[in-house]
Amino acid sequence: MDNTTSTQILLASRPAGWPSEENFEVRTVELPAMADGQVRVRNEFISVDPYMRGRMNDTRSYVAPYQIGERIAGGAVGRVVASAAQQLPVGTLVTHQHGWSDTVQAAAETFTPVPEIPGVPSSLRLHMMGMTGLTAWVGLTVVAGMKEGDTVFISGAAGAVGTAAGQIARLLGAKRVIGSAGSPEKVELLTQKYGYDAAFNYKDGDVAGQLAAMAPEGIDVFFDNVGGEHLEAALGAFNDGGRAALCGAISSYNTTQAPVGPRNMANLITRGLKLQGFTLSNYLQHAPEFGQRMGQWFTEGKIAYDETIVDGIENTVEAFIAMMQGANTGKMLVRI
Amino acid sequence: MDNTTSTQILLASRPAGWPSEENFEVRTVELPAMADGQVRVRNEFISVDPYMRGRMNDTRSYVAPYQIGERIAGGAVGRVVASAAQQLPVGTLVTHQHGWSDTVQAAAETFTPVPEIPGVPSSLRLHMMGMTGLTAWVGLTVVAGMKEGDTVFISGAAGAVGTAAGQIARLLGAKRVIGSAGSPEKVELLTQKYGYDAAFNYKDGDVAGQLAAMAPEGIDVFFDNVGGEHLEAALGAFNDGGRAALCGAISSYNTTQAPVGPRNMANLITRGLKLQGFTLSNYLQHAPEFGQRMGQWFTEGKIAYDETIVDGIENTVEAFIAMMQGANTGKMLVRI
Numbered sequence: 001m002d003n004t005t006s007t008q009i010l011l012a013s014r015p016a017g018w019p020s021e022e023n024f025e026v027r028t029v030e031l032p033a034m035a036d037g038q039v040r041v042r043n044e045f046i047s048v049d050p051y052m053r054g055r056m057n058d059t060r061s062y063v064a065p066y067q068i069g070e071r072i073a074g075g076a077v078g079r080v081v082a083s084a085a086q087q088l089p090v091g092t093l094v095t096h097q098h099g100w101s102d103t104v105q106a107a108a109e110t111f112t113p114v115p116e117i118p119g120v121p122s123s124l125r126l127h128m129m130g131m132t133g134l135t136a137w138v139g140l141t142v143v144a145g146m147k148e149g150d151t152v153f154i155s156g157a158a159g160a161v162g163t164a165a166g167q168i169a170r171l172l173g174a175k176r177v178i179g180s181a182g183s184p185e186k187v188e189l190l191t192q193k194y195g196y197d198a199a200f201n202y203k204d205g206d207v208a209g210q211l212a213a214m215a216p217e218g219i220d221v222f223f224d225n226v227g228g229e230h231l232e233a234a235l236g237a238f239n240d241g242g243r244a245a246l247c248g249a250i251s252s253y254n255t256t257q258a259p260v261g262p263r264n265m266a267n268l269i270t271r272g273l274k275l276q277g278f279t280l281s282n283y284l285q286h287a288p289e290f291g292q293r294m295g296q297w298f299t300e301g302k303i304a305y306d307e308t309i310v311d312g313i314e315n316t317v318e319a320f321i322a323m324m325q326g327a328n329t330g331k332m333l334v335r336i
Numbered sequence: 337m338d339n340t341t342s343t344q345i346l347l348a349s350r351p352a353g354w355p356s357e358e359n360f361e362v363r364t365v366e367l368p369a370m371a372d373g374q375v376r377v378r379n380e381f382i383s384v385d386p387y388m389r390g391r392m393n394d395t396r397s398y399v400a401p402y403q404i405g406e407r408i409a410g411g412a413v414g415r416v417v418a419s420a421a422q423q424l425p426v427g428t429l430v431t432h433q434h435g436w437s438d439t440v441q442a443a444a445e446t447f448t449p450v451p452e453i454p455g456v457p458s459s460l461r462l463h464m465m466g467m468t469g470l471t472a473w474v475g476l477t478v479v480a481g482m483k484e485g486d487t488v489f490i491s492g493a494a495g496a497v498g499t500a501a502g503q504i505a506r507l508l509g510a511k512r513v514i515g516s517a518g519s520p521e522k523v524e525l526l527t528q529k530y531g532y533d534a535a536f537n538y539k540d541g542d543v544a545g546q547l548a549a550m551a552p553e554g555i556d557v558f559f560d561n562v563g564g565e566h567l568e569a570a571l572g573a574f575n576d577g578g579r580a581a582l583c584g585a586i587s588s589y590n591t592t593q594a595p596v597g598p599r600n601m602a603n604l605i606t607r608g609l610k611l612q613g614f615t616l617s618n619y620l621q622h623a624p625e626f627g628q629r630m631g632q633w634f635t636e637g638k639i640a641y642d643e644t645i646v647d648g649i650e651n652t653v654e655a656f657i658a659m660m661q662g663a664n665t666g667k668m669l670v671r672i
Contacts, residue, residue, distance in 0.1 A: 025416025054606065227602060249602045265565060266585045268613030270390065275611045277604030 001043055001266045003081045006031055008176040009100040011066045015056055018324070024072075024317045031105050034084045041094055043078035046313070047126045049160075050225075050250050050277075051156040063101060063281070065105040077114070077125045078336075095125050102313045102336045120298060127160050127331035128305050129294060131280060136164035136223070137290040138283040139245035140172070143276050146243075148173030151215060153234055155179075155202075156225030158186035160331040161247060163194050165223045167303055170195040174221075178214050180230065181209065184327040189329060193304050202226075208233035208274045218242075226251050232262035238273050245303050246277040250324065274294070307329025339417050342367055343649050344373075345436040347402045351392055354660070359392070360408075367441050370420045376441040377430055379414035382649070383462045384656040385496075386586050387615075399617070409435040413450070413461045414672075431461050438589055438649040438672045452488075454672070456634060463496050463667035465630060467616060471624040472500035474619040475581035476508070479612050480557045482579075484509030487551060489570055491515075492561030493503045494522035495567045496667040497583060499530050502561045503639055505530040510557075514550050516543065516566065518662040525665060529640050532660035539563075544569035554578075562587045574609050582613040586660065603638050604639060640668025 002105060005028050010226060012025040034040065052074055053172075055066045066072060080092045083149055085108030088094065094111040098104040114125050127133060139161075140146045152169040156162045157179025169177045178197040179190045190199035198214040211233045218239035228247025252259045268272060295302050308328035310319035316334045323332035341364050356423040371374065388410055391402045402408060412435060416428045421444035424430065430447040434440040450461050463469060476482045488505040493515025494499045505513045515535040517577075527536035532549040547555075549570045554575035560567055563585025563655045570580060588595045601607060633639050644664035646655035652670045659668035 019623070031365045058410065060648060246601075246604050249605060254603055259599055259602070261568070261601055263595055263597045265582075265597055266569065266588055266595070268582050269585060269615065271613065272615060272618060273613050275604060277607065277609050279605065280609060282608060 003040060003103050004031055005029065006101050006103045008071045009313070009316050010071055011056060011068055013068065014058060014257060015053075017315070019053070019056065021317050026314055027241050031103065034082055034105070034255075037107055037109075038083050038084050038105055039080050039088045039094075039108050040082035040102050040103065041078040041096065041111060042081045043076045043096075043101065045077050045123045045126055046100055046316065046334045046336065047139045048316065048323050048332050049074060050222035050248050050324065051133075052320065053324060056160065063334050065280075067300050071099055071101060071132060073097055075099075075126050075131055076101075077122045077130075078104070079206075080111075080117060083108075093122055093125075095130065100313070100334075104300065109312045116295045117295070117298075123306070123307060123309075123331075123333055126333060127307070128164055128303055129275065129291070129298070132160045133164045133168075133294055134283075134287055134290045135247060135280050136161050137249050137294070138224075138280060138286050139223050139278060140165055140168055140221070141285050142283060142286060143245035143278045144243040145326070146172060146174070146221045150220035151176040151178070151217065151239075152221045152223065153178045153180075153215065153219045154223045154225070155230040155235070156248070156250060157181050157194070157196065157199065158311075158329050159225060159326075160328075161224075161225055163305060163330050164198050166190065166194045167297075168222075169223075169304060171297060176215070178211065178219070180211075180226070186329060189306070193306075198304050202230065208236050223244075223247060224249070227254060228259055232264060235262050235264045235267045235273070237266065238271055242273045244273070246275060281335060308332045311335050339376060339439050340367055341365065342439045342441070343439050344407045345649070345652050347392060347476060349404065350394060350643060353598070355389070355392065355653070356587065357653050362650055367439065370441070373421050373443055373445075374441055375416050375419035375430075375447060376439065376446050377414040377422045377432065377434075377436065377447060378417045378439050379412045379457045380424055381413050381462055382436055382645065382651065382652065382666050382670045383409060383411040383661050384670065385468075386584050386660065388656065399615075403423055407435055407437060409433055411467055411565050412437075412440075413433075413458045414440070414467075416447075416569045418530050419444075420524045429458055429461075431466065436649070436652050436670075438613060455632070457666075459643060459669055459671075460548060460641070463643070464500055464639055465614075465627070465634070469495045469500045469504075469630055470619075470623055470626045471535045471583060471616050472497050472504050473615060473630070474601075474616060474622050475583050476501055476504055476557070478619060478622060479581035479614045480507060480579040482510070485511045485577075486556040487512040487553065488557045488559065489514045489516075489551065490556045490559045491560070491566040491570075491574065492584070492586060493517050493530075493532065493535065495524050495561060495662075496664075497561055497668050499641060502526065502532050503532045503633075504667050505557075505559075505636060507590050507633060510611075512551070512553075514547065514555070516547075516562070522665055527643070529642075538566065547573050547585055550616065551586050557581075560582060560585070564588060564595055568600060571598050571600045571603045571609070574603065574607055576605060578609045580609070580611045582611060598607075645671050648670050
């Protein structure tokens with residue numbers, strides 16, 4: 001394995017609508033000599049996530065847009081292969097945000113060493129045991145204030161955040177967990193593997209009607225990864241005092257048309273509802289509690305997961321687009 | 337004055353769209369002999385409020401719909417003219433929820449005695465010193481979590497709740513208070529009398545553009561009485577971490593068309609926004625603190641107010657419709 005070069009994927013132009021290979025450039029560079037305090041990390045897995053689509057636009061958002069010619073930053077997990085920093089010796093498993101490249105060399109402070117737990121593959125640091133799981137935890141427990149006995153609806157439930165959120169809701173004592181997904185196979189997986197009480201295929205249409213049929217007593221908490229029609233359906237199904245954690249709106253990320261807003265916003269008043277959008281960066285202080293709880297659940301064998309893996313850094317853009325189209329079940333990852 | 341009869345206004349049929357006189361019936365009844373524990377109250381003022389429109393529909397809401405043939409319930413202030421209850425002697429000033437009638441006779445427990453404060457007319461118990469003021473207080477401080485230094489936008493700012501909310505925001509140390517209203521005269525009143533830093537006429541159109549021009553540094557808190565285009569404008573103007581207290585949606589109350597939802601809901605996620613609908617019934621525990629603060633401000637001469645008064649119980653429906661059309665400045669009241 002040649003660790004003296006780094007193959008990286010850069011943003012070449014801003015996508016309008018769906019991204020394509022032409023919006024990206026694959027470049028291989030020689031890595032410079034190691035400077036004092038640096039480490040070189042060979043990635044094992046890199047993450048492709050919906051939020052990255054937002055950063056490809058040049059619009060105001062919670063994180064700065066990617067710049068043209070810049071490497072796509074994001075989560076990755078790898079192992080130190082060369083070290084000029086005492087605190088991160090060769091062989092250390094680390095996570096970082098350097099993103100789409102096979103090998104990365106940078107200051108040791110930009111990497112976080114993670115303990116190696118028997119039975120926990122390193123890839124899980126990019127989903128169930130990482131930011132994805134923490135997003136699900138924060139959205140349910142902090143943002144939506146989920147309580148034991150709540151009926152919980154999760155949109156995009158077969159995705160990385162959704163599979164985490166459903167299981168967490170179940171483990172925290174939800175009365176009923178309902179999910180939506182985009183294929184019959186995913187719908188079956190939700191009830192068979194992920195502990196959902198009911199699930200439906202939103203591509204069958206009439207999201208509001210399907211949700212109402214599966215939540216005859218209404219819903220208390222909505223964890224939204226999709227937006228659009230799903231949000232309107234949830235507003236119609238909410239019980240008094242319902243709370244929504246708005247995590248994603250993947251239905252609108254690749255459209256160039258103005259989305260249609262929910263027509264039943266007045267329900268917020270009559271039913272005393274709360275809608276709160278969130279991004280993980282403001283909630284990182286909850287990571288220790290999450291790590292403790294999720295680690296415990298893992299050890300007890302209570303957490304299922306799926307990974308959809310694409311091999312090779314050169315196939316990262318393909319994996320990213322496939323993920324946006326819903327080709328993944330569970331977490332979409334690129335294996336280096 | 338004849339206090340042995342009661343003239344009352346009943347719901348005769350459910351309005352579709354704008355209500356008209358035909359939807360109501362005026363009826364005069366002989367009052368029965370006083371039973372033990374009852375009082376008879378001659379109203380001084382009765383209240384007409386936007387939320388009453390919602391109760392005229394037969395749809396799920398936070399309070400039960402009015403029934404056909406039932407007196408329109410709502411806030412009123414009056415004086416005990418006959419008493420068979422020791423705790424409420426003749427002459428006591430009381431507020432109650434018996435609504436649209438000139439004289440009412442009922443169990444003493446359904447009336448609340450209120451202290452008479454020199455310089456505070458009894459009508460203020462129906463707005464600045466009553467439920468209206470408390471609604472403004474709760475929406476700003478509890479629901480939206482307004483803090484000193486926030487820029488606050490209030491829609492329908494020249495109405496009863498709006499004139500209270502603007503002054504409370506100012507007194508609590510808002511950096512900037514911006515209001516919308518429906519006529520040039522109201523807009524001028526907001527800046528001249530109610531301490532608004534800027535105000536605009538939403539009937540001039542382009543609510544988002546007008547708001548953006550008046551809030552060049554964005555808004556932190558939105559107190560919404562109007563809904564629709566105002567909500568979309570606020571979502572576009574919010575700074576990160578913005579909070580909206582959704583109190584009313586008068587723009588949609590009398591339309592039979594499905595309202596258009598805000599097309600920029602994704603801002604909730606990217607800016608970490610919170611939208612919370614509320615109705616006062618869940619926040620009555622804040623009444624003592626509000627009463628103390630508002631009483632103090634009144635005593636210090638810091639609270640301005642307007643009343644639009646219509647005389648005569650028989651003109652109540654006219655007053656109600658005029659209020660829905662924005663004919664009032666400040667609180668619309670019917671004087672008995």
